[in-house]
Amino acid sequence: MDVQIAPSILSADFARLADEVARIAGADWVHVDVMDAHFVPNLTIGLPVVEALAKSTDLPLDCHLMIDDPDRWAPGYAEAGAGSVTFHVEAANAPIRLARALRGLGARAGIALNPATAVDGLDDLLDEVDMVLLMTVEPGFGAQRFLDVVLPKVRRVREAIDRRGGVVWLQVDGGVSLETIERCADAGADVFVAGSAVFGSDDPAAVVESLRNAARAHAHPRVARAVDGGR
Ligand code: DX5
Ligand code: ZN
Numbered sequence: 001m002d003v004q005i006a007p008s009i010l011s012a013d014f015a016r017l018a019d020e021v022a023r024i025a026g027a028d029w030v031h032v033d034v035m036d037a038h039f040v041p042n043l044t045i046g047l048p049v050v051e052a053l054a055k056s057t058d059l060p061l062d063c064h065l066m067i068d069d070p071d072r073w074a075p076g077y078a079e080a081g082a083g084s085v086t087f088h089v090e091a092a093n094a095p096i097r098l099a100r101a102l103r104g105l106g107a108r109a110g111i112a113l114n115p116a117t118a119v120d121g122l123d124d125l126l127d128e129v130d131m132v133l134l135m136t137v138e139p140g141f142g143a144q145r146f147l148d149v150v151l152p153k154v155r156r157v158r159e160a161i162d163r164r165g166g167v168v169w170l171q172v173d174g175g176v177s178l179e180t181i182e183r184c185a186d187a188g189a190d191v192f193v194a195g196s197a198v199f200g201s202d203d204p205a206a207v208v209e210s211l212r213n214a215a216r217a218h219a220h221p222r223v224a225r226a227v228d229g230g231r
Contacts, residue, residue, distance in 0.1 A: 086110030137174030146175025158188025
């Protein structure tokens with residue numbers, strides 16, 4: 001698999017979402033940050049907006065649910081047409097059952113870990129998910145400072161994925177920019193979320209391509225092999 005860029009619309013103009021998404025046509029995914037003011041201290045986008053977005057763009061939606069009780073709510077995002085639905089391990093009661101439900105609805109299933117959440121036990125879940133999201137800021141807000149302290153965890157999860165054959169994607173989210181993406185790629189991430197770096201720019205499409213090139217140039221050997229093999 002090649003590296004992938006998933007701009008977060010958290011930093012887009014919420015009054016003009018369809019237009020904003022049109023400005024990142026070269027991206028691989030539209031990252032949608034769903035927050036409920038319980039799991040995180042912020043309230044953003046919910047199911048009706050995701051349904052409308054799914055109809056307004058050809059890009060697949062990567063829904064990142066920062067919400068309590070994803071067991072109850074996450075399947076609705078798959079039903080709404082999201083290509084990928086990621087829930088937080090800290091919030092899920094039955095992550096295996098939930099991941100299977102999401103896959104059963106035709107979505108990719110992702111599991112997210114906050115910066116301070118340990119990866120112990122994750123190995124045993126890897127066959128059940130399509131992506132692991134490692135938060136590189138505390139979830140809740142865009143434009144926070146990247147937490148380098150998470151990078152060793154990115155490396156550990158990359159190693160765990162590779163031991164299993166490397167089909168699970170490894171996403172980093174939070175503070176990813178042209179300044180930090182190389183460290184993330186080097187540590188083994190292959191899907192990169194960037195909000196303020198993309199939508200804070202006058203030319204979001206150009207930033208997406210710059211991020212992609214930087215990630216490719218510094219891709220972890222395992223990911224780089226996939227990039228070369230895919231060309
Ligand atoms: C944070 C969100 C991120 C955020 C990233 O809680 O999950 O997706 O939008 O924004 P930047 O790239 O500005 O840190
Ligand atoms: Zn996110």
